[in-house]
Amino acid sequence: MTAALSILTTYTSDGARAPYEDAVGGDGLLRYKFQGNREHYTNVGLQRAFELRLPLMWFFGIRQGLYLPFFPVWIVAVEVEQSQVAVALDEAQRHLRIDGPVSLIERGYSERITKQRLHQPVFRQRVIQAYETSCAMCHLRHRSLLDAAHIIPDRETHGVPAISNGMALCKIHHAAYDENILGVRPDYVIEVRSDILEERDGPMLRYGLQAMHDLRLTLPRRRMDRPDHNLLEERYERFRAAG
Numbered sequence: 015m016t017a018a019l020s021i022l023t024t025y026t027s028d029g030a031r032a033p034y035e036d037a038v039g040g041d042g043l044l045r046y047k048f049q050g051n052r053e054h055y056t057n058v059g060l061q062r063a064f065e066l067r068l069p070l071m072w073f074f075g076i077r078q079g080l081y082l083p084f085f086p087v088w089i090v091a092v093e094v095e096q097s098q099v100a101v102a103l104d105e106a107q108r109h110l111r112i113d114g115p116v117s118l119i120e121r122g123y124s125e126r127i128t129k130q131r132l133h134q135p136v137f138r139q140r141v142i143q144a145y146e147t148s149c150a151m152c153h154l155r156h157r158s159l160l161d162a163a164h165i166i167p168d169r170e171t172h173g174v175p176a177i178s179n180g181m182a183l184c185k186i187h188h189a190a191y192d193e194n195i196l197g198v199r200p201d202y203v204i205e206v207r208s209d210i211l212e213e214r215d216g217p218m219l220r221y222g223l224q225a226m227h228d229l230r231l232t233l234p235r236r237r238m239d240r241p242d243h244n245l246l247e248e249r250y251e252r253f254r255a256a257g
């Protein structure tokens with residue numbers, strides 16, 4: 015039992031910045047920082063897990079005292095000078111060359127794995143927790159019908175996976191928001207697009223969409239978890255342009 019079994023990233027509230035101090039390296043692999051000095055037994059354990067090529071579990075903080083587990087993960091490099099290790103989230107990342115130049119294709123693939131395997135599930139859980147498992151628009155409380163919607167999409171550079179760039183929305187309101195069928199003003203009031211307001215149809219249109227017009231979002235209790243004003247404004251401008 016000389017090698018580390020697990021690593022742990024504690025929850026830190028993130029405000030408008032990306033919540034990961036465990037940054038992604040130039041090869042698309044996540045880095046995990048040493049705790050304290052290099053000789054500390056936890057860091058020696060990481061070194062040992064690397065040498066023995068042992069799988070580990072990574073516990074990722076979703077909120078105070080609540081973690082999302084990822085396993086198996088592997089330490090594929092120890093970078094002493096930067097006080098960190100490189101962590102592979104799957105077999106493909108495990109066999110990536112990290113001691114030499116990585117091609118653009120390899121890097122892009124590796125970054126996508128990191129996003130899909132870790133950033134997206136962590137973002138989803140953090141946002142849904144912050145909104146107490148409830149749609150910010152209609153209050154629906156079925157976890158399996160809820161998504162973490164991005165205000166600025168994550169394919170854009172400032173579309174960071176931070177709670178303040180997200181909202182917990184049910185599937186229909188998430189899709190309607192992405193399609194600019196409804197928008198959210200920077201003062202958190204929902205606007206339904208004018209042509210949609212004029213349509214006549216069944217209960218999903220009337221109660222599911224039109225009835226959201228002029229309602230205010232139900233927001234997380236903690237101010238820092240609420241949608242960022244500037245991000246909302248930027249996104250609202252796009253909604254206006256679409257109308």
Ligand SMILES: [Zn+2]
Nearest residue numbers: 149152184187
């Ligand atoms: Zn909803």
